[in-house]
Amino acid sequence: MSLFSTLSTAASGLGVASSNLSVIGDNIANMNTTGFKSTRSEFADYRPQDVFGLAGPSQVGKGAGINNLQTLFGQGSLMASQNPLDMAIAGDGFFVVSNGVNDNYTRAGQFYLDDDGFIVTADGARLQGYNVDSTGTLGKTVADLQLDTDPIQPAATAAITLTATLDADTAVTGGVAALVLDGTAAASTLEAAANASDFAASVTSYDSLGVAHEVTVLWEYAGANTWNWYAVVDAGELDSTALAGAGVAGNAFQIANGTATFDGAGQLNAFTETQTSATDPWAFNGANAGDIAFEMGLDAAGLAIDGRVRMIAGTSAVSAIAQDGYPPGDLASISTDPDGSIVGQYSNGQGYVLAQVVVARFPANAELERIGGTLFRATIGSGDPTIGNAGTGGRGTIAGNALEQSNVDLEREFVNLITSQRSYQANARMIDTTNSTLQELVQLV
Numbered sequence: 001m002s003l004f005s006t007l008s009t010a011a012s013g014l015g016v017a018s019s020n021l022s023v024i025g026d027n028i029a030n031m032n033t034t035g036f037k038s039t040r041s042e043f044a045d046y047r048p049q050d051v052f053g054l055a056g057p058s059q060v061g062k063g064a065g066i067n068n069l070q071t072l073f074g075q076g077s078l079m080a081s082q083n084p085l086d087m088a089i090a091g092d093g094f095f096v097v098s099n100g101v102n103d104n105y106t107r108a109g110q111f112y113l114d115d116d117g118f119i120v121t122a123d124g125a126r127l128q129g130y131n132v133d134s135t136g137t138l139g140k141t142v143a144d145l146q147l148d149t150d151p152i153q154p155a156a157t158a159a160i161t162l163t164a165t166l167d168a169d170t171a172v173t174g175g176v177a178a179l180v181l182d183g184t185a186a187a188s189t190l191e192a193a194a195n196a197s198d199f200a201a202s203v204t205s206y207d208s209l210g211v212a213h214e215v216t217v218l219w220e221y222a223g224a225n226t227w228n229w230y231a232v233v234d235a236g237e238l239d240s241t242a243l244a245g246a247g248v249a250g251n252a253f254q255i256a257n258g259t260a261t262f263d264g265a266g267q268l269n270a271f272t273e274t275q276t277s278a279t280d281p282w283a284f285n286g287a288n289a290g291d292i293a294f295e296m297g298l299d300a301a302g303l304a305i306d307g308r309v310r311m312i313a314g315t316s317a318v319s320a321i322a323q324d325g326y327p328p329g330d331l332a333s334i335s336t337d338p339d340g341s342i343v344g345q346y347s348n349g350q351g352y353v354l355a356q357v358v359v360a361r362f363p364a365n366a367e368l369e370r371i372g373g374t375l376f377r378a379t380i381g382s383g384d385p386t387i388g389n390a391g392t393g394g395r396g397t398i399a400g401n402a403l404e405q406s407n408v409d410l411e412r413e414f415v416n417l418i419t420s421q422r423s424y425q426a427n428a429r430m431i432d433t434t435n436s437t438l439q440e441l442v443q444l445v
Contacts, residue, residue, distance in 0.1 A: 020420040027408045035108030035374045036406040042068040073365045076407040084334040085111040088404040091396020093359035096128040108374040119145045129357040145355045149331050154210025157325030161295040161307040164318045168311045170198050170221040183235025183253030193252040199316035206325035207287035213237055231256040239283045262311040271298040336400030340390040359395040360385035
């Protein structure tokens with residue numbers, strides 16, 4: 001080989017070291033870039049030159065070049081965020097974002113809500129997933145995610161569930177049975193009815209307009225392990241045109257009644273329920289008519305339902321009383337579940353799934369093409385993505401209110417930086433030495 005070949009070999013070393021320094025610089029520059037994946041330089045020697053020596057054929061190297069630049073998709077650390085739409089994938093997979101023409105893929109979960117309710121990236125690309133239809137059901141077609149941030153409509157109470165114990169050592173009084181509970185002027189007041197009962201429990205219910213109304217359940221022992229119960233409301237809150245007589249504010253109107261019978265162990269074994277609307281239709285002011293079912297452990301057919309009322313010795317008490325209605329509510333907060341479900345919490349205590357983020361997974365992540373903006377594009381080498389729910393099919397789960405940090409290892413980059421610097425200096429010295437040798441050769445002529 002000639003000295004000029006030596007210059008070429010050393011020059012290739014300079015090129016390798018320079019390229020590696022560029023890769024290291026890119027990694028360090030992006031150490032604070034959300035979702036950034038570091039790159040590694042992979043070098044290889046050039047095909048050596050065949051030479052013939054006294055001992056026979058042999059080979060002399062001709063330098064080195066970049067064989068590949070590989071993106072490393074190791075997990076970055078997750079950092080908490082104050083933006084409720086920020087997300088991070090823990091595990092394999094990518095968020096899918098669309099610019100309206102192409103789908104791209106990213107690990108950077110910095111998302112925002114635009115003025116049309118779409119979840120977008122900083123450059124306006126829309127996050128992909130499943131939207132909720134008008135019935136509240138998640139769709140099955142991947143589309144631009146759009147959140148409905150409007151207030152939710154009220155829901156009328158359809159059922160009241162009661163868990164309570166009734167005092168087994170109670171005498172028969174018949175106080176409530178003797179009262180008039182039709183809400184007219186002749187009816188007893190709510191206070192008088194409660195005082196006449198052996199036990200009373202109240203819960204707030206809601207009509208179809210979302211207006212709150214107090215429902216009081218009165219219990220009265222009737223003997224032989226049997227209790228009569230009466231559900232009453234304030235007659236002044238009722239639509240008087242639907243009543244047999246004029247409703248008087250503060251007077252009790254019975255909306256349902258029945259009996260509960262217990263066995264020798266105090267367990268409920270028979271339950272009846274009669275709705276007043278069957279003979280005396282009623283409705284709250286301005287609202288739709290609607291009966292309220294009472295669940296106490298058994299229904300009228302003797303089948304088990306929610307709630308539990310039993311009879312044992314001791315003071316009567318309520319363990320739990322609940323109803324299924326609610327008033328209108330404004331969207332108060334948003335959170336993301338591990339499966340990608342975006343859940344809206346409302347001011348009325350209700351929570352609903354507003355959408356679900358999908359995750360894309362590739363056969364070969366390392367073959368994805370970087371296109372800037374922490375985005376990747378699918379290539380022939382990467383294979384086509386499979387899109388599905390987070391936490392399924394090998395896809396990672398999603399952490400809400402979090403962001404994935406860059407996976408750049410600064411300590412390792414500094415070590416590589418020093419190594420590349422020394423490599424550059426050594427190859428530069430090789431060129432200097434070869435140049436000096438060439439000068440000596442020229443001086444011989």
